[in-house]
Amino acid sequence: MEYKKKVQQLIVDLKTNYLLSVSIDCVIFGFHAGQLKVLLLRWKETDDWCLPGGRILHEENMDEAAHRSLRERTGLHEIFLQQFHTFGDVLRYKNFSQQETLLKLGLPDDALHEFINRDVSVGYYALVEFAEVTPTPDFFTDECRWWDVDQIPLLLFDHNDMIVLALKTLRRQLTYQPIGYNLLPDKFTMPDLQQLYETILGQSLDRRNFQKRMLGYGILERLEERKTGGAHKAPYLYRFNKENYEKALADEILFVG
Structure with missing residues (x-):
């Protein structure tokens, strides 16, 4: 009951201070023990995972919102961050139906309609040094941890598609820009x-x-x-x-x- 009350308070805050129709999702890459990894969040009291992200304050630039979200999840301030795609399909529920997804989120019934409206998400990918990250969950999640990129589970929304496209973008980046400064240790x-x-x-x-x-x-x-x-x-x-x-x-x- 306390969780539902806090969710309702957060919804009021979202409607007042944030853009509701545009969100940010971040594919955070790290490299450890010879494996490329992605940081994921586990939704509260479930076994369901998603990418970190968030909403944009009315008076906040989009890139500033992405950097803020990354700071909150990783504890890092200097991050290589790049926008790679805008996800705007009418239906963005890929692995689970809209109804299944909303039930998994555990939101109070009178708040569900707040999340049914069409949502456009701007995808960013970030490159971080694995050892420097302090994975930190947000209010809606119980756990924030690294997954090997080839062992990603079925994610909520269209987040699997986001990771696939972010990795393709990262591979293309190798043809025209260096990679490593943000993924490897100093030496x-x-x-x-x-x-x-x-x-x-x-x-x-x-x-x-x-x-x-x-x-x-x-x-x-x-x-x-x-x-x-x-x-x-x-x-x-x-x-x-x-x-x-x-x-x-x-x-x-x-x-x-």
């Missing part, structure tokens, strides 16, 4: 970087060609230290040259032939 090896690219692309890359290509872009600095705890000829550590990296982002040079 990493060339094999670490290659594994990241291979994981995103879903294919193997030639080691020598990859290293030659990456070094040719001038975005990496080789350090005078090697990865510890490995073989005798442990690989050198690298880090990104932030200035050159940001220039490559702006110039959109071709990265993958």
Whole structure:
């Protein structure tokens, strides 16, 4: 009963302070133990999952709303964030019907009509360093945690479609912009970087060609230290040259032939 009362109060707040017909959904990618991961939320008192997101304040720019939502879910302030698609199908209930979805949400009966109106969602994808994230659920959810991108369950609404399209967009980005600064730790090896690219692309890359290509872009600095705890000829550590990296982002040079 207390939950339903709070939901009703939140609905009043939404109607007063937020745009009701436009929402934001965020596909947050992280990389850990050789796996590309996505941050998901589990709806309160259910086994049903969805993407993080939220509404836009009347006096708030859309990108500002996306950054705010990401801060609240991850605890991070500096995030690579990019808008990738607008989802505006009339019916956006893909894995479960509208009625099933509304029942799963556990909303009070007199509040259901507030969520039946057509909703347009702007999709963003974010690249974050896994170890720096503090997954934090919101009021409507009990859990926020990482899932391997190839083990995503059936999600509410059209959120599976969002993840598929975000991953396709990320793969396309590899052809004209660098990837890694937001996904890898400050120091990493060339094999670490290659594994990241291979994981995103879903294919193997030639080691020598990859290293030659990456070094040719001038975005990496080789350090005078090697990865510890490995073989005798442990690989050198690298880090990104932030200035050159940001220039490559702006110039959109071709990265993958």
